[in-house]
Amino acid sequence: xxxxxxxxxxxxxxxxxxxxxxxxxxxxxxxxxxxxxxxxxxxxxxxxxxxxxxxxxxxxxxxxxxxxxxxxxxxxxxxxxxxxxxxxxxxxxxxxxxxxxxxxxxxxxxxxxxxxxxxxxxxxxxxxxxxxxxxxxxxxxxxxxxxxxxxxxxxxxxxxxxxxxxxxxxxxxxxxxxxxxxxxxxxxxxxxxxxxxxxxxxxxxxxxxxxxxxxxxxxxxxxxxxxxxxxxxxxxxxxxxxxxxxxxxxxxxxxxxxxxxxxxxxxxxxxxxxxxxxxxxxxxxxxxxxxxxxxxxxxxxxxxxxxxxxxxxxxxxxxxxxxxxxxxxxxxxxxxxxxxxxxxxxxxxxxxxxxxxxxxxxxxxxxxxxxxxxxxxxxxxxxxxxxxxxxxxxxxxxxxxxxxxxxxxxxxxxxxxxxxxxxxxxxxxxxxxxxxxxxxxxxxxxxxxxxxxxxxxxxxxxxxxxxxxxxxxxxxxxxxxxxxxxxxxxx
Numbered sequence: 001x002x003x004x005x006x007x008x009x010x011x012x013x014x015x016x017x018x019x020x021x022x023x024x025x026x027x028x029x030x031x032x033x034x035x036x037x038x039x040x041x042x043x044x045x046x047x048x049x050x051x052x053x054x055x056x057x058x059x060x061x062x063x064x065x066x067x068x069x070x071x072x073x074x075x076x077x078x079x080x081x082x083x084x085x086x087x088x089x090x091x092x093x094x095x096x097x098x099x100x101x102x103x104x105x106x107x108x109x110x111x112x113x114x115x116x117x118x119x120x121x122x123x124x125x126x127x128x129x130x131x132x133x134x135x136x137x138x139x140x141x142x143x144x145x146x147x148x149x150x151x152x153x154x155x156x157x158x159x160x161x162x163x164x165x166x167x168x169x170x171x172x173x174x175x176x177x178x179x180x181x182x183x184x185x186x187x188x189x190x191x192x193x194x195x196x197x198x199x200x201x202x203x204x205x206x207x208x209x210x211x212x213x214x215x216x217x218x219x220x221x222x223x224x225x226x227x228x229x230x231x232x233x234x235x236x237x238x239x240x241x242x243x244x245x246x247x248x249x250x251x252x253x254x255x256x257x258x259x260x261x262x263x264x265x266x267x268x269x270x271x272x273x274x275x276x277x278x279x280x281x282x283x284x285x286x287x288x289x290x291x292x293x294x295x296x297x298x299x300x301x302x303x304x305x306x307x308x309x310x311x312x313x314x315x316x317x318x319x320x321x322x323x324x325x326x327x328x329x330x331x332x333x334x335x336x337x338x339x340x341x342x343x344x345x346x347x348x349x350x351x352x353x354x355x356x357x358x359x360x361x362x363x364x365x366x367x368x369x370x371x372x373x374x375x376x377x378x379x380x381x382x383x384x385x386x387x388x389x390x391x392x393x394x395x396x397x398x399x400x401x402x403x404x405x406x407x408x409x410x411x412x413x414x415x416x417x418x419x420x421x422x423x424x425x426x427x428x429x430x431x432x433x434x435x436x437x438x439x440x441x442x443x444x445x446x447x448x449x450x451x452x453x454x455x456x457x458x459x460x461x462x463x464x465x466x467x468x469x470x471x472x473x474x475x476x477x478x479x480x481x482x483x484x485x486x487x488x489x490x491x
Contacts, residue, residue, distance in 0.1 A: 013081060013179070015462055021077030028069045042067040045105045053109030057116045060108075068104035068133065075100060075137045084148035092144040099140055103133060123197070131194030135187060142183045181262035188254035200245045206232060209243040212282060216289035225292070236292045238302055248285045250310040251450060253277070284313070307384040311393075311449040316341060318453060319400045326405035333404075340403035348396030356391045359429055386448040387432070391425050398456040406464050417463035424455060 027033060046062045075096040080089055107129045114120040199205050210232040217234055220227035227236045234241045260273035288309040292302045305312075323337035398421055402414055428451070 016081035017078045020081045021073050024073040024077050034064055038064055038067045038069055045108055048105045049109035053113055056112030060112050060115055068100050071100050071133045071137055078141045088148045096140055103136055127194050131190050134190045138187045184261050185255055185258035188258045192254040199249050205245040209248055212285040213243045215286045234289055238292050252310055304385050314453050315397050319404050322401050322405040337404045340400035343403055344396035344400030347399055348392045351392035356388045359391050384445050386445050390452050393452050394456050401460045409464050413463045417459050421459045
């Protein structure tokens, strides 16, 4: 029985959506499905595209990768995972498939029209249309959720909250991760990624990087560190550092904007948040460079810490937010967050390179056999050390989140989560080894750093909400349902 209370569990919904999407993605990749379903669909879309937009000036090879199967899996998976009546889910999935097929047909047609212009073809094929498809899926799914909620409330009184006089804390949307924030953040991240060719080559953004470099030099001088800036380069006794557009274009920007849109209640609050965005991220860019002032005994390589600055900042923010969500915005929650962060730092430091090396060697052996394990070094490109940092960082973040917000769930789930995280890490590194060696695929550093934070979050959500996924009450769900955040209230 679906309830309104069940709809307010975005972490559980996200897990089910990921599971449905991955399952559908795997199903659509089966040879029989590709041969008898996707290939005929792709051919039909190609014929419709020619009928709508005309024949392409040059031959265009429309393969299975042009079928839109990935967008279909995402859209249908999210709809099937949402707690609505099955009639609504089936209808929503059908309309979603029709929408994606129509957009993908238009995509093939427009690509055929610009095939004579390599620049336009590459821009549309690699950036514009992928972003447009994902954005269309997000907008459609969000709109369908609103319609499904209204239909359920009107048609089924059983969907009313079980406890009508639930305390305000249980119904407050400002203190929890809302579906609105998830959708808006996903849309903003897609737009941020799609617009990357614009800001990564922007002279205006480069001038901001030069300003950050000069400001960092002034700040270092103020604390007694020799530094000078020339253009977008910062020179210190520990070496030179180039501040590029990519250095200041952090994915934290779209997340910050999504938080303003989702949680600011009035337009003046939103305007103030938008105005504060520029000085905030310029200040973070300056603080990022100030790590060169740390002593060499504490930080052996400041360049690695500079590159991982925003990753570490996001992880710290997530840990504090988890503690505040669980126990309320008070000193006790902040102490728990600090304890979790300290434990995570110690564990990640102790694990460090040895854990990553063992994991990588094991993945190499699983992919290419025992003989490949004797090959020195990693088989993939890792210029910033993001992949080497990934395994130990994820374990540290997982433990930090557990201490900060989920210690009451029990040590058995803690160990199960660690085992699950290690298994996912092994599979991820093995897949990276296979794709790097066979297909020469190189992951963007931004994607690696994003997965470094998302992986532990999904793992914690899975092991903490496994009972709810099986429709049994959990300690966390019971605490949140009663509005206590896990802290006993004194009457």
